[in-house]
Amino acid sequence: MSQRAVAPNDLEAFWMPFTANRQFKSNPRMFVGAEGMHYLTSDGRKVLDGTAGLWCCNAGHKRPRIVEAIQKQAEELDYAPAFQMGHPKAFELAARLAAMLPKPLDHVFFTNSGSESVDTALKIALAYQRAIGQGTRTRLIGRERGYHGVGFGGISVGGIVANRRTFGTMLTGVDHIRHTHDLERNAFTRGEPEHGEEFADDLIRVIQLHDPSTIAAVIVEPVAGSTGVLVPPKGYLKRLREICDQHGILLIFDEVITGFGRLGTPFATDYFEVVPDLVTTAKGLTSGVVPMGAVFCASAIYEAFMNGPENMIELFHGYTYSAHPLACAAALGTLDTYEEEGLLTRAAELAGYWEDAVHSMRDCPNVIDVRNLGLIGAIELEPIAGEPTKRAFAAFLEAYERNVLIRTTGDIIALSPPLIIEKSDIDVLFDTLRGVLKSIP
Ligand code: PMP
Secondary structure: OOOOOOOHHHHOOOOOOOOOHHHHHHOOOOEEEEEEOEEEEOOOOEEEEOOHHHHOOOOOEOOHHHHHHHHHHHHHOOOOOOOOOOOHHHHHHHHHHHHHOOOOEEEEEEEOOHHHHHHHHHHHHHHHHHHOOOOOOOEEEEEOOOOOOOOHHHHHHOOOHHHHHOOOOOOOOEEEEOOOOOHHHHOOOOOOOOOOHHHHHHHHHHHHHHOHHHEEEEEEOOOEOOOOOEOOOOOHHHHHHHHHHHOOOEEEEEOOOOOOOOOOOOOHHHHHOOOOOEEEEOHHHHOOOOOOEEEEEEHHHHHHOOOOOOOOOOOOOOOOOOOOHHHHHHHHHHHHHHHHHOOOOHHHHHHHHHHHHHHHHHHOOOEEEEEEEOOEEEEEEOOEOOEOOHHHHHHHHHHHHOOEEOEEEOOEEEEOOOOOOOHHHHHHHHHHHHHHHHHOO
């Protein structure tokens, strides 16, 4: 039965995030249910989820283990103070997570989102440098076209111009290295691009400019997601690690998107065989069901804080909802689901089929690049002159009409389905998208 979930008069109060509010409110798109690979719309349609919500519902929707875990937890212990008190699931979860990451990343700090994970990691990096007597290292380095959430730390190290210039003053002492996107040499590459390892050397330029003794940490997304799926060139991340090691600089991987199976390995650190000092996560940690983030840190970092008097708080940082019982339960249910269904390596099994499907879009109208890695894909469209983002947004609206959810950023279509996706869903996704691209101007 077709029905609107919200009366037109009730649309006004909610100021929607990262949304063209006026456009939306003139033609609202509402989800009222979800199961497996699909959303259910308020007008009764099943929409194929091509984006795992916002890169987060890695286990798909309404998964029984997760639903049951939350229900049970709500009845047992709804909330416990996060400071100076604990509850068993927080420790169980941290231990399970620590065991999933390569050594020495064996301590976990809980947050409620990717943005909070990023700001937490940046703060830990700064505090660590002070703790080891390197207090001159106050500078943070991000990368152009990086997205690290919307906290002041995250937008400062982030490289999205619109996110920064809207708000005026940012954190001081931040610089950016160049991004790795090189359409001229790498367009239509399957997987990791051949060219561009040397882009990592831009860090040397920044180090020489500021002096290494002033730099605390470098933060990058292993695969930049929100700015359009920029896959790092072969060897790039290893080179970044080497440069950081040479200069005593911490390396932070923002794995909010790449964490929890997106590349066919549990984390991008496994995929690229590069181990950073800190890893930020969120999204797939609870399959998006309850907000939660986690920062993984190397044992040497944790230990550097543990040498004061025993009854002293070691790190002045934390959130009322750090390790919230419902979030911990959701995460444990999610990890069970991932394990039982082999989801953290499923992207590797599907990667070849996915890659062929993404690259089959190459011949569609206005396509200037196609990119992929694991179960991520991007189709870059030629912008309409003078009207950037218009073409991709038209594709988004048309795909929604045709019962497929995609995500767009600028003139790039980004795809990141739940890891439970079947080949038949992949066929539907790209057949629909082909029709969409042929239908829009
Ligand atoms: N870092 C990265 C790499 C992200 O992709 C995102 C969200 N897309 C964030 C941080 C911010 O996460 P959140 O929206 O949960 O704050």
